[in-house]
Amino acid sequence: MKAGTAPIRGAALNLRVEEGCELRDYEYDKNRCVKAVKEFIEKYNSTSMELYSKVIHHPHVTTVLEHVGSWAEAVRLAGGLPLRNRSKNEVIKAFKQTIASLGYIPSPANYQKLNLSPSHMSLYKNGLTYSNAIQLIGLPYHFKRKRIPEGKRLCPMCGVLFSPNNGKQIYCSRKCLDRFKSWKYRVLRKMNKKCPRCGREMDYPISFHKKKKHLKYCSNCRLHFNLRYLKTKEDISTMATKSTSVNFQPHILEELAKRGPQRAPIVNRDLERLYTLYDRALRRVKLTVDEACLIVDALNGTLHDVTSGTRFWIGVQDSIEMDELDEKWGVDGKTLIEKLSKLDDLTAMAIVDAAERFWCDEKSGDDFRKAVAEHFGIG
Numbered sequence: 001m002k003a004g005t006a007p008i009r010g011a012a013l014n015l016r017v018e019e020g021c022e023l024r025d026y027e028y029d030k031n032r033c034v035k036a037v038k039e040f041i042e043k044y045n046s047t048s049m050e051l052y053s054k055v056i057h058h059p060h061v062t063t064v065l066e067h068v069g070s071w072a073e074a075v076r077l078a079g080g081l082p083l084r085n086r087s088k089n090e091v092i093k094a095f096k097q098t099i100a101s102l103g104y105i106p107s108p109a110n111y112q113k114l115n116l117s118p119s120h121m122s123l124y125k126n127g128l129t130y131s132n133a134i135q136l137i138g139l140p141y142h143f144k145r146k147r148i149p150e151g152k153r154l155c156p157m158c159g160v161l162f163s164p165n166n167g168k169q170i171y172c173s174r175k176c177l178d179r180f181k182s183w184k185y186r187v188l189r190k191m192n193k194k195c196p197r198c199g200r201e202m203d204y205p206i207s208f209h210k211k212k213k214h215l216k217y218c219s220n221c222r223l224h225f226n227l228r229y230l231k232t233k234e235d236i237s238t239m240a241t242k243s244t245s246v247n248f249q250p251h252i253l254e255e256l257a258k259r260g261p262q263r264a265p266i267v268n269r270d271l272e273r274l275y276t277l278y279d280r281a282l283r284r285v286k287l288t289v290d291e292a293c294l295i296v297d298a299l300n301g302t303l304h305d306v307t308s309g310t311r312f313w314i315g316v317q318d319s320i321e322m323d324e325l326d327e328k329w330g331v332d333g334k335t336l337i338e339k340l341s342k343l344d345d346l347t348a349m350a351i352v353d354a355a356e357r358f359w360c361d362e363k364s365g366d367d368f369r370k371a372v373a374e375h376f377g378i379g
């Protein structure tokens, strides 16, 4: 202790920051200030100067600054990290991300050797043992066994002793590997702010739970979930579906399978996309009613796949040449064909679709022009 410091009251070593045995501020020196800061850090698990000044009155924060020079220095001397100490939840979260990034569950000794953050000490400071922490992040802990026979390895997922096929093998089986992987990917996806279930972007925030603020999954996954588990609930009226039986061609089934196991929501989603795109394309193309009538007339009774559909103008050209549809509808045939031949594939298909819709509509017979205009979204 430095000479000339303020006189000390009572037992010099009893410096607990508790009511009844506080010192006056002038009685503190540098060492006592550091000790007070240390006790504060231990008691509140924080190195925040703001919190200190709120909850600790002796020594006052200004006294600490006066004796030590800076708050960061006081924290450093008190053995704390100058940064704000993390809360228990933050430590657990960091631990979870560390293990997921590492890609396997290390033994306690191995973890220490890797010198990762949070350290055993930070876990311990938050009242966690390594095995607690592993279990809290949703993984099993099987490192209780001390001796592992030569040539054997402990599977961290199921705790079984197995003989590895190669030096790299960590898990006893595919099943254990997959279990860890699915855990890992969920954590990593969440870390990267992606949907933890499928890894896609967290998209538009549609929720059927009005009070729920933070959506856990992307719209696609929520749709799957709702259709699968909440189908019977009436409160998802927006999701109302009608059951119908449809036969698919094998190659369509294959494409559907690529997009997930639940066919109905995928068919719904994809058709909605396609029809919306048709609608938009049709609005952009700007055909006159007469031109649309000519096209509908020319496409009567034709069938189109994508290849022929995107080149439907060739059929229209034939009809103009052979049946003089341009004269029938009072349209400049050459200009129309030039226009149609330059359309992009989507717009061409949208026009074919509109014509098909017209010919499917039983009410279309009454007023040809009016019905065509309606199906083409003109006027």
Ligand SMILES: [Zn+2]
Pocket: 155, 156, 157, 158, 159, 160, 171, 172, 173, 176
């Ligand atoms: Zn296993």
Ligand SMILES: [Zn+2]
Pocket: 195, 196, 197, 198, 199, 200, 217, 218, 219, 220, 221, 222
């Ligand atoms: Zn998803």
